[in-house]
Amino acid sequence: MVAIRSIETAVPATVIRQSEFRDLLTGQPGYGRLGRRLVGAAFDASAIETRHTVIEEFGDGAGPADPAFLDRESGAILVPGTGARNDAYVRASRPLIVDAARKALAAAPDLDPSDVTHVVTVSCTGFSAPGPDYVLVRELGLRPSAQRYHLGFLGCYGAFPALRAAEQFCRADPDAVVLVVSVELCSLHVHLDDDPDTIVAASVFADGAAAALVTARPAPSGVxxxxxxxxxxxxxxxxxxxxxxxxxxxxxxxxxxxxxxxxxxxxxxxxxxxxxxxxxxxxxxxxxxxxxxxxxxxxxxxxxxxxxxxxxxxxxxxxxxxxxxxxxxxxxxxxxxxxxxxxxxxxxxxxxxxxxxxGAEAVIVERELVGAGAGAGGVADMGAALPAAPAxxxxxxxxxxxxxxxxxxxxxxxxxxxxxxxxxxxxxxxxx
Incomplete structure (x- = not known):
C-alpha cells in the first residue's frame, strides 16, 4: 500500500500577531475611511492569532539594514515591484524547503536520502530555474538521477496533485520513494488597496513549507x-x-x-x-x-x-x-x-x-524560534537546541x-x- 511515511513542516522565524498587523495596516495613508473599516473587520473576523512571514521588518526585531517592505521610521508599507518580490522568494524559500525536507527524512530513519527516486515540488508564490526541485537534490545529497517535477501556480489545492503523482509513481514502482515539498511565501505579495479581495487576502495569507515522504516500501512495525x-x-x-x-x-x-x-x-x-x-x-x-x-x-x-x-x-x-x-x-x-x-x-x-x-508541538515551535535562533534566510535552526531526529x-x-x-x-x-x-x-x- 502506498502511504505517507512522514510529514514535517518549517516556518520563517518572524511571527506577526494578527492584532499588530491589523493596526499597522489601518495606519497606512493609502487607506481611506472605508478601507480602514474593512481591514479591521477582516482581521478581527479571521480567527487567526499569529502568522509567519519571511519579511523580517514586519516582526519585532531590527530587521534588515535596507528593508524592502517597510520604512521603519515612518511605518509606511513599501511597494516593491514583482521582480524584487520574486528575488526575495528565491532567497527565502530555499532554506525553508531544505529544513522541512531534512526533518521529513529524519522522521523516517530507515530511509536514506539516496533512497529518494522522485522529487515533486509545489509553489504558486514565486518562480526560478533551476527551481526548488533542483535545490533539494543538491542540498540534501539526493542521487543526481532522481526524477524532478515542479507543480507551479496551482493555488491552495496544489498539494493534492503532488500527492496523487507520488502515489502513481509508487504504484508503478513499489520500490520508489517520493519526496513531496510545498513552499508558499504569500506575504511577499501584500500590497495596499481598498479592494475587499485584497484586504481579505492580506488578513489570512502567510508563509510556510511542508515536506512528505511517500512510498510503498514496508515501514518498521509500529510506525x-x-x-x-x-x-x-x-x-x-x-x-x-x-x-x-x-x-x-x-x-x-x-x-x-x-x-x-x-x-x-x-x-x-x-x-x-x-x-x-x-x-x-x-x-x-x-x-x-x-x-x-x-x-x-x-x-x-x-x-x-x-x-x-x-x-x-x-x-x-x-x-x-x-x-x-x-x-x-x-x-x-x-x-x-x-x-x-x-x-x-x-x-x-x-x-x-x-x-x-x-502541547509538544508548540514547544518545538517555540524552541525553534527562541531557543535556537534564526539561521540563513530567517529559518530557525533546530540543530543548536534540539537533537535532529528524536525531537x-x-x-x-x-x-x-x-x-x-x-x-x-x-x-x-x-x-x-x-x-x-x-x-x-x-x-x-x-x-x-
Whole structure:
C-alpha cells in the first residue's frame, strides 16, 4: 500500500500577531475611511492569532539594514515591484524547503536520502530555474538521477496533485520513494488597496513549507502511516471568476470573492460524492443511511479562512472535533496556500494526546524560534537546541489509542473553482 511515511513542516522565524498587523495596516495613508473599516473587520473576523512571514521588518526585531517592505521610521508599507518580490522568494524559500525536507527524512530513519527516486515540488508564490526541485537534490545529497517535477501556480489545492503523482509513481514502482515539498511565501505579495479581495487576502495569507515522504516500501512495525486510498478532483464552473491568482506589476494579485464560502457550501457535498463512492466500505455505510461525517473519522479541510471552515462544517454536518485540527492550523499559522493542508495532515498523523506531552508541538515551535535562533534566510535552526531526529519524531502511540485504523477525508479549494479531495487511512505499520 502506498502511504505517507512522514510529514514535517518549517516556518520563517518572524511571527506577526494578527492584532499588530491589523493596526499597522489601518495606519497606512493609502487607506481611506472605508478601507480602514474593512481591514479591521477582516482581521478581527479571521480567527487567526499569529502568522509567519519571511519579511523580517514586519516582526519585532531590527530587521534588515535596507528593508524592502517597510520604512521603519515612518511605518509606511513599501511597494516593491514583482521582480524584487520574486528575488526575495528565491532567497527565502530555499532554506525553508531544505529544513522541512531534512526533518521529513529524519522522521523516517530507515530511509536514506539516496533512497529518494522522485522529487515533486509545489509553489504558486514565486518562480526560478533551476527551481526548488533542483535545490533539494543538491542540498540534501539526493542521487543526481532522481526524477524532478515542479507543480507551479496551482493555488491552495496544489498539494493534492503532488500527492496523487507520488502515489502513481509508487504504484508503478513499489520500490520508489517520493519526496513531496510545498513552499508558499504569500506575504511577499501584500500590497495596499481598498479592494475587499485584497484586504481579505492580506488578513489570512502567510508563509510556510511542508515536506512528505511517500512510498510503498514496508515501514518498521509500529510506525504511524497515512495510506493514500483515493483521489478525486472536480471543477465548480460557478466559481471560475470568484477565485483567481495572477501576476501583476506589484506582485501577484489575488481575487478572492466574498461569495466563495457560499459557493463551496452549495457544492462541497456533490464534489465529495465521487470520492466516497470509490471506497466500498464508505459506500456501504452511506447506503445504510450514515452521513459522511459518521462514515469518516477525521477531516483535513484546507483552512482557507474561517468562513470556508464554517460553511464546510455546516454543509457536511461535521462536529467541532472533526474540524479542530484545521481550525488550530488556521489560528496558529494562517493560510499558507498549498502547504496548509500538509500542516493539518501532520496533526492527524500524530494527533494531540498521542505525543509525549500535551502541547509538544508548540514547544518545538517555540524552541525553534527562541531557543535556537534564526539561521540563513530567517529559518530557525533546530540543530543548536534540539537533537535532529528524536525531537521531531513523535513516539509510538499506545496500543489502545491506535487499535483501530482511522479514515480521513482531506480537501482543498483553489482557482477554477477547483475542489480536490482525498481519502486516507491512518494506521500503524505491521512491518510488512
Amino acid at each position: 504511524a502511516l497515512l495510506d493514500l486510498d483515493a483521489f478525486e478532483t472536480t471543477v465548480i464552473p460557478e466559481g471560475e471568476t470568484a477565485m483567481a491568482w495572477s501576476i501583476g506589476d506589484r506582485g501577484f494579485d489575488m481575487v478572492l470573492s466574498s461569495y466563495v464560502p457560499r459557493i463551496v457550501e452549495q457544492h462541497v457535498g456533490d464534489a465529495l460524492e465521487p470520492l466516497l463512492e470509490r471506497d466500498p466500505e464508505i459506500r456501504g455505510a452511506l447506503a445504510a443511511g450514515l452521513a459522511p461525517a459518521e462514515a469518516i473519522d477525521r477531516w483535513a479541510v484546507h483552512p482557507g479562512g474561517r468562513s470556508i471552515l464554517d460553511r464546510v462544517q455546516t454543509a457536511l454536518g461535521l462536529s467541532d472535533e472533526q474540524v479542530d485540527d484545521s481550525r488550530s492550523v488556521l489560528r496558529d499559522y494562517g493560510n499558507m496556500s498549498s502547504a496548509t493542508v500538509l500542516f493539518v495532515l501532520r496533526r492527524l498523523l500524530h494527533p494531540a494526546g498521542r505525543e509525549p506531552e500535551a 521531531i519524531i513523535p513516539p509510538a502511540s499506545t496500543p489502545a489509542q491506535d487499535a483501530r485504523p482511522e479514515r480521513i477525508c482531506a480537501m482543498a479549494f483553489g482557482p477554477g473553482l477547483t475542489v480536490e479531495t482525498a481519502l486516507l487511512t491512518r494506521r500503524l505499520s505491521d512491518g510488512r
